[in-house]
Amino acid sequence: MGRSPEPGQAAAESALKEAGLAKRLWALTLTFGKFGGITFGGGYAIVALLEEELVRRKGWLTQDELFNIITVGESTPGPIAVNTATFVGYRLAGVLGGCVATAALVFPAWLVIVVVSGFYLQFRENAWVAAALGGIRVAAIVLIARAFLRMGHGVPRNAANALAFALAFLLVAVLGRNALWVIVGGLLYGVLWYGVRPRLKGGRP
Amino acid sequence: MLFWTFLKVGLFTIGGGYAMIPLIQQQLIERHGWVTPEQFTDFVGIAESTPGPFAINIATFSGVHVAGQHGLSPLLGSLCSTGGVVLPSLVIILLIAGAFHYAMRHWAVRAALEGAKPVVVGLIGAAAVTLLRHTLLPAGEPFHWAAAGFAVALFALTHWVRIGAVSLILLGGALGLGLRCFGVSL
Incomplete structure (x- = not known):
């Protein structure tokens, strides 16, 4: 009661998981509502936010779980931000949590568009809006770069992984291939390299 | 409909x-x-x-x-x-x-997700580079030096000062507005 939360520790996680359903749903609403209101520029901005806020600060997720969520999100239909919100919500508070987190993520975006749609030409040509967005866009890039470095540290370092990383990066960044097929390729690589290969060599992993 | x-x-x-x-x-x-x-x-x-x-x-x-x-x-x-x-x-x-919980019991699922990890990191890197390219080299315009300098400054700042993700986004927006006052557009 009235205890100040310890930042970024596992204590926060267990405290939340033991909290009542209403409290968990409220925390999900606040967190994903905030994400919905400040993410610009595509799905990976929210991935970066999840990494910083949910993995580092709140401890709602482990980095491994975040990897799994991104993999699932990239290989299933729908926007990746929505997919991750649903998944995290489900993890913390079941089906209801998934629905609440998704609705909270979508609501600010929906509200802003409904309000702005009446005068969108003025909005688009406003120099101050453009100036703020220019700054936000650069901040989002920095955020994604930070998430990239941190998540890179979470992957075991070996030659095969380095090759898989380089291939994925080149295919998407340089050749502009669809991320879906790259992820499918990654899943196949995993089955063969981490699943089948140790079994062929004999000995149970 | x-x-x-x-x-x-x-x-x-x-x-x-x-x-x-x-x-x-x-x-x-x-x-x-x-x-x-x-x-x-x-x-x-x-x-x-x-x-x-x-x-x-x-x-x-x-x-x-x-x-x-x-x-x-x-x-x-x-x-x-x-x-x-x-x-x-x-x-x-x-x-x-x-x-998911049940699927994770199977070795092939665990192996597949393990293999997807480096690929996910590659995708995140690609997203950063693609966004950066669009920002610094907008179609039909010269290299955007102001945005490049801003990106480097912001990245250096986060290296030395602990700053949360949400604050970083808000700071980016505020600095964008501030720089506009000095005639610099990002």
Whole structure:
């Protein structure tokens, strides 16, 4: 009661998981509502936010779980931000949590568009809006770069992984291939390299 | 009608917001004739400059627009289009999340997800580089030195000062406004 939360520790996680359903749903609403209101520029901005806020600060997720969520999100239909919100919500508070987190993520975006749609030409040509967005866009890039470095540290370092990383990066960044097929390729690589290969060599992993 | 159209869009686009542009375009412009190509370009511009997932923004905006054309309430229209685009992924992810715990018991699933890790890191790196390229080298314009300097300064700042993700975004917006006062546009 009235205890100040310890930042970024596992204590926060267990405290939340033991909290009542209403409290968990409220925390999900606040967190994903905030994400919905400040993410610009595509799905990976929210991935970066999840990494910083949910993995580092709140401890709602482990980095491994975040990897799994991104993999699932990239290989299933729908926007990746929505997919991750649903998944995290489900993890913390079941089906209801998934629905609440998704609705909270979508609501600010929906509200802003409904309000702005009446005068969108003025909005688009406003120099101050453009100036703020220019700054936000650069901040989002920095955020994604930070998430990239941190998540890179979470992957075991070996030659095969380095090759898989380089291939994925080149295919998407340089050749502009669809991320879906790259992820499918990654899943196949995993089955063969981490699943089948140790079994062929004999000995149970 | 809107609901079905966007349900289809939500169901058949895999891999994030920009993947759905061609499908939305085809549905709204060619199939139904609800939107002209020029209007669609405006839609994309607005969706990029408002907060939230790109797909949600473009669906909401289309819903408001189409409902207005047919004399319906824009709230109702946008609820249909936005709901339609979200619903497939909500249902699919809930099913997957429910089954995930059981699937993880199988070695092949664990191995596949382990192999996807370096690929995910590659995708995140690619997203950063693609965004950076669009920002620093906008189509038909010279290299954007101001934005490049700003990016380096912001990255250095986060290296020395602990700054949360949300604060960083807000700081970026505030500095963008501040620099505009000095005549520097990002």
